[in-house]
Amino acid sequence: MPRSPEYVDLFNDSILKTVRKAVSVTRWNPQQFAFFVRAALHQRSAARRRAAWSGRGVHVPPMMIASITRRCNLNCGGCYAMGQRREERPELPVERWREILSEADGLGVSIVLVAGGEPFTRPSFMSLTAEFKRVLFPVFTNGLLMTPETVRTLRRRRNLIPVFSLEGGSRTTDSRRGEGVSVRVNRAMKSLSDAGVFYGTSITITAENHDEVTDPEFIRPLVAGGCRLFFYVEYIPVEEGTEDKVLTENQKAGLEPLTQSLRNRFNADFIAFPGDEERYGGCLAAGRGFIHVGPDGSLEPCPFAPYTDVNLSVVSLKDALASDFLRSIRDNHDALTETRGGCALWTNREWVRSLLPAPEKSAAPSPVPGSGFRVPS
Numbered sequence: 001m002p003r004s005p006e007y008v009d010l011f012n013d014s015i016l017k018t019v020r021k022a023v024s025v026t027r028w029n030p031q032q033f034a035f036f037v038r039a040a041l042h043q044r045s046a047a048r049r050r051a052a053w054s055g056r057g058v059h060v061p062p063m064m065i066a067s068i069t070r071r072c073n074l075n076c077g078g079c080y081a082m083g084q085r086r087e088e089r090p091e092l093p094v095e096r097w098r099e100i101l102s103e104a105d106g107l108g109v110s111i112v113l114v115a116g117g118e119p120f121t122r123p124s125f126m127s128l129t130a131e132f133k134r135v136l137f138p139v140f141t142n143g144l145l146m147t148p149e150t151v152r153t154l155r156r157r158r159n160l161i162p163v164f165s166l167e168g169g170s171r172t173t174d175s176r177r178g179e180g181v182s183v184r185v186n187r188a189m190k191s192l193s194d195a196g197v198f199y200g201t202s203i204t205i206t207a208e209n210h211d212e213v214t215d216p217e218f219i220r221p222l223v224a225g226g227c228r229l230f231f232y233v234e235y236i237p238v239e240e241g242t243e244d245k246v247l248t249e250n251q252k253a254g255l256e257p258l259t260q261s262l263r264n265r266f267n268a269d270f271i272a273f274p275g276d277e278e279r280y281g282g283c284l285a286a287g288r289g290f291i292h293v294g295p296d297g298s299l300e301p302c303p304f305a306p307y308t309d310v311n312l313s314v315v316s317l318k319d320a321l322a323s324d325f326l327r328s329i330r331d332n333h334d335a336l337t338e339t340r341g342g343c344a345l346w347t348n349r350e351w352v353r354s355l356l357p358a359p360e361k362s363a364a365p366s367p368v369p370g371s372g373f374r375v376p377s
């Protein structure tokens with residue numbers, strides 16, 4: 001069996017390290033602890049499945065970002081998902097998602113990040129996850145649809161991991177998401193904590209809110225309340241003229257050591273996204289480390305690069321991963337070393353679009369003036 005590229009082992013190790021960190025931060029909760037011990041074993045066996053497929057010439061990423069809907073019960077300023085001028089195509093039906101998840105699980109995709117829109121507007125998709133117990137489903141949610149029934153479901157279904165979106169403290173969060181949203185998110189977090197459910201938060205980190213959201217005074221009450229996972233997602237200047245929101249060079253360079261010092265200080269894990277992709281030889285999109293599925297089934301390199309030449313509504317995942325468009329991005333990943341602005345594909349979007357076959361090129365959504373990028377939901 002040919003040896004897999006070095007970055008593959010490195011990325012597998014960092015995924016395993018993250019799951020093991022979850023084992024350590026849940027040591028006081030036997031159910032959560034036992035779940036993550038099993039999850040670590042599932043991650044290892046999934047890595048072996050991927051290696052086996054790699055031996056057969058099929059490159060399988062460990063992660064899939066599944067944007068399952070554009071529907072949302074909020075209307076946040078600068079919402080990327082709402083700002084994209086995607087053709088109005090029907091959402092992938094749940095039956096087709098079942099087939100895709102089954103194939104993904106068989107290939108060794110072991111983490112499916114569920115995004116939207118607001119994912120909890122599709123409870124039928126959430127029910128599906130019960131059939132894929134060895135796959136982890138972090139769900140990026142605005143937290144406003146967290147009913148007592150949902151809490152009971154999450155208590156039973158530990159592979160569904162709610163990740164609440166915050167912008168910072170209550171004033172910063174409400175200023176973007178709407179008056180009173182932060183109070184409702186805190187209430188949702190408390191209901192999960194009381195029910196013994198593992199959850200996290202996702203924060204779009206900008207030059208503006210960097211100090212606020214990395215301040216121990218902001219983090220401490222969240223950890224004390226039960227939050228065990230923090231995603232810092234770098235702001236991508238999709239909207240012309242918002243480049244000043246992008247992390248400064250110093251903030252960017254300091255993010256990895258900062259998350260490490262927070263990991264040492266708090267009983268939680270802290271992950272920068274996309275983080276230091278250069279340690280993996282450049283951008284992990286287009287299937288190198290992860291792949292993105294749009295609401296209509298379009299298989300895309302990344303949420304920040306909504307371009308595609310293949311759709312999972314009619315093509316198997318295995319065949320779609322081998323698409324010419326995705327392969328040409330993977331084959332040129334070392335050209336995609338990250339520059340200021342957190343996303344190499346976004347920064348090189350004209351080159352990415354130039355790789356599309358003619359019909360798709362004309363259909364490709366163009367960047368939308370007036371909509372910034374912040375993590376949907």
Ligand code: SF4
Nearest residue numbers: 072076079117376377
């Ligand atoms: S950012 Fe999220 S919660 Fe806000 S409108 Fe967009 S999808 Fe909805």
